Amino acid sequence: MTGPAGVRCMLMRGGTSKGAYFLADDLPAEPAVRDALLLRIMGSPDPRQIDGLGGGHPLTSKVAVVSPSAGPEADVDYLFLQVGVDTAEVSDRQNCGNLLAGVGPFAVERGLVEPGGRDTSVRIRMVNTGDLARATFPTPDGRVDPTGDAEISGVPGSAAAVVVEFPPGAGPLLPTGRARDTVAGTDVTCVDNGMPTVLIPAESLKLTGYEDPADLEADRDLAARLHEIRLAAGELMGLGDVTGTTVPKLTLLAPPRHGGAVTTRTFIPVRAHTSIGVLGAASVAAGLRIDGGVGAPVAVLSEGGDRLRIEHPTGFLDIESSVGAGPDGLPTARRTAVVRTARKIFDGTVFPRAADPARPPAPTSGGQR
Structure with a gap:
């Protein structure tokens, strides 16, 4: 049996969301081509996303694209993409702080960042807005350890704590300049x-x-x-x-x-x-x-x-x-x-459905920044 080439992928729960994490080098560089591929990987557009990784809800139809940082202020760059469930849309107009919790462990797992001892801190640039974050999580014996006693609402059980700290952003806290x-x-x-x-x-x-x-x-x-x-x-x-x-x-x-x-x-x-x-x-x-x-x-x-x-x-x-x-x-x-908290669910190869030659390229909201 032959079909579309597989893509290296790690499915992770980050906070109260779930998404597919990719190295940028494992995806097409052209945004329109990349987004069309991600729609097929996630099974969109389809309310059930039955033919892909998505879970039929915006909280489980998310993608993190991670790469070595382009600037000295961060270790890795993280592009968040919200993949439509029943629409053929991929949006980069927002960040996702839940998937952000998995970016540091993913970066260590993929060898982008060396573990720092008992705990590792990873400096992350959120490509969507340019904002920065620092994620700190346990890495005993030089490996990511997802086990721990931290609990967050909306997620069963417990896991290792991922402490995410955000420095003040460059933009105004009140975009309109008014409190009301x-x-x-x-x-x-x-x-x-x-x-x-x-x-x-x-x-x-x-x-x-x-x-x-x-x-x-x-x-x-x-x-x-x-x-x-x-x-x-x-x-x-x-x-x-x-x-x-x-x-x-x-x-x-x-x-x-x-x-x-x-x-x-x-x-x-x-x-x-x-x-x-x-x-x-x-x-x-x-x-x-x-x-x-x-x-x-x-x-x-x-x-x-x-x-x-x-x-x-x-x-x-x-x-x-x-x-x-x-x-x-x-x-x-x-x-x-x-x-x-964050946890690796699987690490392997995802096989997207074949491209539909009659379907136009996926509309990307906002354009990559």
């Missing part, structure tokens, strides 16, 4: 601490903020309202027409129920997240600390300390976040760090 904007008749806070995010009090949309994600997805009137808000907020945030993109994310805020700082419901962009993304949580955490923002009256913040617990539909995410004043007097992120 009125967008499509709704008060929101537009914040970007690694992920462009629009914070919306759930009660302003006549919701409790505690609804099940499936019920939120089934509400067509809500979907139309959120779409209107997202389009208008995208323009205000300098993102242009976001009709075909997955950013900005929208996060509904409600008072906490289980001792955390806030309860969240996040949309990516129309599917309701069953938890919350790492970078989305980083933006939420920073947004809660902004005086005059929509999150301040909703959140319950403890005095002293940087740690916040962000509640979501399947549990919580703990994040350390501090905000201060920048030279222009506007709020700016000082420190952001989160504990994640």
